[in-house]
Amino acid sequence: MKTRQNGKMSRVQLIFLFLRGSKRYYLLAILGSLFVTLTEMITPQIIKLTVDSVIGSEPLRVPGFLAALVDAVGGVEALKGNLLWIAAAVVLIAALTAVFRFVNLLETARASETFVCRIRNLLFAHIQRLPFAWHMKNQTGDIIQRCTSDVDTVRNFVTDQFMNVVRISILLVLSLSFMISMNLRLSVVAMVSIPVIFTYSMIFQRKISDRFTKCDESEGVLSTIAQENLTGVRVVRAFGREKYEKDRFEKQNNVYTNLWMRLCKVLAIFWGTGDFVSLLQVMLIIVLGSVLSVQGEMTAGEFIAFISYNSMLTWPVRQLGRVIADMSKASVSIDRINYIMSSPEEEDRPGALEPDLRQDIVFDHVTFAYDDNPPVLKDVSFTIPAGSTFAILGSTSSGKSTLMYLLNRLYEVPEGCGTVSIGGVDVRDIRADYLRRGVGMCLQEPFLFSRTIRENIGITARDMDMGEIRRAASIACVDEAISDFAHGYDTVVGERGVTLSGGQKQRTAIARMLTQRAPIMVFDDSLSAVDAETDLKIRTQLKTHLGGSTVILISHRVTTLMSADCILVLDKGRVQQMGTHEELMAQEGIYRHIFNMQMSSEVTA
Numbered sequence: 001m002k003t004r005q006n007g008k009m010s011r012v013q014l015i016f017l018f019l020r021g022s023k024r025y026y027l028l029a030i031l032g033s034l035f036v037t038l039t040e041m042i043t044p045q046i047i048k049l050t051v052d053s054v055i056g057s058e059p060l061r062v063p064g065f066l067a068a069l070v071d072a073v074g075g076v077e078a079l080k081g082n083l084l085w086i087a088a089a090v091v092l093i094a095a096l097t098a099v100f101r102f103v104n105l106l107e108t109a110r111a112s113e114t115f116v117c118r119i120r121n122l123l124f125a126h127i128q129r130l131p132f133a134w135h136m137k138n139q140t141g142d143i144i145q146r147c148t149s150d151v152d153t154v155r156n157f158v159t160d161q162f163m164n165v166v167r168i169s170i171l172l173v174l175s176l177s178f179m180i181s182m183n184l185r186l187s188v189v190a191m192v193s194i195p196v197i198f199t200y201s202m203i204f205q206r207k208i209s210d211r212f213t214k215c216d217e218s219e220g221v222l223s224t225i226a227q228e229n230l231t232g233v234r235v236v237r238a239f240g241r242e243k244y245e246k247d248r249f250e251k252q253n254n255v256y257t258n259l260w261m262r263l264c265k266v267l268a269i270f271w272g273t274g275d276f277v278s279l280l281q282v283m284l285i286i287v288l289g290s291v292l293s294v295q296g297e298m299t300a301g302e303f304i305a306f307i308s309y310n311s312m313l314t315w316p317v318r319q320l321g322r323v324i325a326d327m328s329k330a331s332v333s334i335d336r337i338n339y340i341m342s343s344p345e346e347e348d349r350p351g352a353l354e355p356d357l358r359q360d361i362v363f364d365h366v367t368f369a370y371d372d373n374p375p376v377l378k379d380v381s382f383t384i385p386a387g388s389t390f391a392i393l394g395s396t397s398s399g400k401s402t403l404m405y406l407l408n409r410l411y412e413v414p415e416g417c418g419t420v421s422i423g424g425v426d427v428r429d430i431r432a433d434y435l436r437r438g439v440g441m442c443l444q445e446p447f448l449f450s451r452t453i454r455e456n457i458g459i460t461a462r463d464m465d466m467g468e469i470r471r472a473a474s475i476a477c478v479d480e481a482i483s484d485f486a487h488g489y490d491t492v493v494g495e496r497g498v499t500l501s502g503g504q505k506q507r508t509a510i511a512r513m514l515t516q517r518a519p520i521m522v523f524d525d526s527l528s529a530v531d532a533e534t535d536l537k538i539r540t541q542l543k544t545h546l547g548g549s550t551v552i553l554i555s556h557r558v559t560t561l562m563s564a565d566c567i568l569v570l571d572k573g574r575v576q577q578m579g580t581h582e583e584l585m586a587q588e589g590i591y592r593h594i595f596n597m598q599m600s601s602e603v604t605a
Contacts, residue, residue, distance in 0.1 A: 008342040011334050013156065018119045025111035030166050032104030037170045039097040040128075041178060043090060044308035050086055052301030054079050087436040095521045112159040123337065125279050129345040132410040141224025146340060150333035157330035161323045168316040168323075175309040182302045186289055190310055193281040194317055197274055204270050211263045214331040218256040232596035260347075272360050278314055285310050352431040356437040359386045359423030361407065361550065366418035368402060368411070376402045378573040379418075384550060384566075386423075389543070391553040391561035393591065394570035400554045404522050405568075422520075440518035444525035446509030448500070453482055454489035456508060460516040460589060472514040475541045477534055478507035503530040510538065522552045527560055535560055560597045567591065 009017070019026070021372040044464070052058035079085060127143070164556050172194070217326055229236060229245050289306060292298045298306070310558040361384040369375040376399045394400045406420050409432050413420055420427045429436060448456050457472060458464040469489065473479040481504055485491040491502060493508075497540045500508065506526050511523060527535045539560065542551065553561055560583040569577035569591050579588050584591040 007287065011331065011338070014334060014338055014341060015154075017152075018115060018122065019158075021116035022111045022119055025114060027105045028125060029104050029163060030105035030113055032100050032102075032107055033163065034170055035096055035100040035168050036104055037167065037174060039093050039100060040312065041174050041309075042093050044178070044305040046086060046089055046093070047308065048299075048301035048305035050079075050083075050301070051286075051304060052299045054083070056300065058299050058301070069168045079332075108159060108163055114157060115158060116151060116155040119154070119337070122341060123147050123151070126341055126343075126345065129487065130340075130343055131346045132405070134343055135233075139220070139224040140228050141222075141227040142220035144227065145216075145220040145223040146336045150216065150336045154330055154337065155334040157326055157333075161326050161330070162315070162387040163321055164319055168319065171312055171316050175313050179306055179309050182306055183292065183298055186285065186292060186298075186306060190281065190313065193277055197277055197317060198324075200274070200277075201270075204324070208263065208266055208270075208328050211266065212329045215256070215259045216332050216336060217262055218252070218259050222252050223248075225252055246575055255574070277347070278317055281317075282314055283312065346432060350427055350429050351429075353425055353429055354431055355423050355425045355530065357422055357435075358548065358550070360384065360585070361386075361520070362419075362421045362424075363406075364419045364421065366403075366406065366413055368399075368413060368417060368419060369404060370411075370557045376573050377406075380570075380573070380575055381418075382568055382575060382578060384552065386550055387548055388565040389551045389553065389563075391555070391564035391567040392570060393555065393558065393561055393567060393594065395556075396556060398506070398570045399573045400570055401524055404441065404524055404552070404554070407520075407522070408436050408441065437516070438518050438520055440513040440516045441520045442506075442509050442521075442523050442526040446491050446505050448505060448508060450493060452487075452490050452492055453485075453508060456493055457511045458515055459490075459512060464515055468515065469511075475514055475538075475545050476507045476511040477530075477538050477541065478504060478511055481507075501535070506530060507534075507538070518549065520550045520552070521546065522554070524554045525556065527555065532557075532559060539563065558591075558598050560596075 059377065124147070127147075176191065179190060216397055225245075225248060229249070236242060243486060254371040286307065289298065293300060293303045301555065330432050363380050363382050366380045367375055376397075380403070381397070392400050392403065402411070406413055407427065409427055409430075412428055422430070449459070451459075454466070454469055457469050466489070470479055473482060473489075482489055482491070507530065510523070510526060527538060530538070536556070536559075545561075553564055555561055565580070566578065566583060568575060569589070571590055577584055577591050579587075588595060
């Protein structure tokens, strides 16, 4: 399911989007809450009846449904001789309340879990469709924090506080109705605190919203630091940065803690003041109610029932302030989630094509820059013939990898900045998923999942049998190393492949790409962690088994590239030289300089 991309959704729209599939559970939970409240309203009336008309001598003054029930059992006189009937009625009401409360809690739990399940599914699915550039701009830890902590905050508010609002509303209507029927003046006193607390809470809510935002953002930074440390554990250990990372985490943790401490101080004042107003209201009701009872304006039963109804209101009214305070935090969290959900998804152009990718690749006057930075590529033009082995050599930051990002549309060439085409079709007119299945990428820092080696290699083709997996591993010269493991291809790779050496990770990634059977294969410095002998062996295997595929080699090592059909030399984003190894060696230029420098280094070594 696709989400809106023509602007930010409102908070209400987003909540209703997430509520699909769980509305019926919320409705049942609301009905359960309604019946719980209704049954709770009956008990004070039974107490009033008992005190005034059964024990006392007051005429029967109860709601019509209760008066009809009394008449059905023989009237007040019958009750005076059978007080156990009243006790049984109270027990029955309590049992009904328990049943309805069970329904309310069960359906609330179902609503909560289906609601949060849908949020997670929609968030994860949307993130999968966001452009590569979006992921480069947003830190992983912050994204995780938005998808976990912020989701739980929204879930807790919608499930707990929303249900509290419903319950408070029902209690207000029913309790005040009964209270007004017993004594109007005392009811007015009881209602005075409600608008006071509500207004006070609304004013306070505006003041603490920014504080919640700062706390959430600080938590996102803390999550990012923890995530980077855990995923980069090998670097941390290798460079002895444990103390530095610990101090860095503690510093940010102290910032986060101090922000929350300042917020909690403000919340303590807020909650304390709200509680004081509520308890003051209870005291006034008891004092004034006692005076009215002594003066004869209220019966003892009415006073007891009134106190019961007021007690039912006291906690919900106090909770009203907490609901509004939590609304501030939930508003911040829903906005942070909305940032993800409203980020435009990667989309194909109308009528996107699926052309044959076994054709020439052409870069035609391509200029590209990341955001507002200086251009990485400047008027780059060259052609890669179909089925050839094409090599790209260049210094760091010369734009080598950027060329491949543009080829498979991880980034797109802006309009008016040239074109990248395959067989004459602009890659921007090709379906992204089709293009990426046809352009296999093997990067210098390959990512391996925390699964078995067999699953990592065969991840692009789930139906691949073991023979094909071993064949791909053999071409990548990693089959023998895998076989030496205790569990062979069923060896579980640690997170990000941390249990494998750099060369083993690269060769496993090469084997994984080979199983993709892509017509275009890109090796972006993916042999940097293997020795020269293994490098030569892998290149020989690839040349033997990849007939028909267009192979693009990117490397700093000239010996890796020298057997290519054509070598492109890139420097500072511009094409400086292009030709075969022999042609480039016959020229004065960067290529011969790098070759001579690397050869002399090997001789010296």
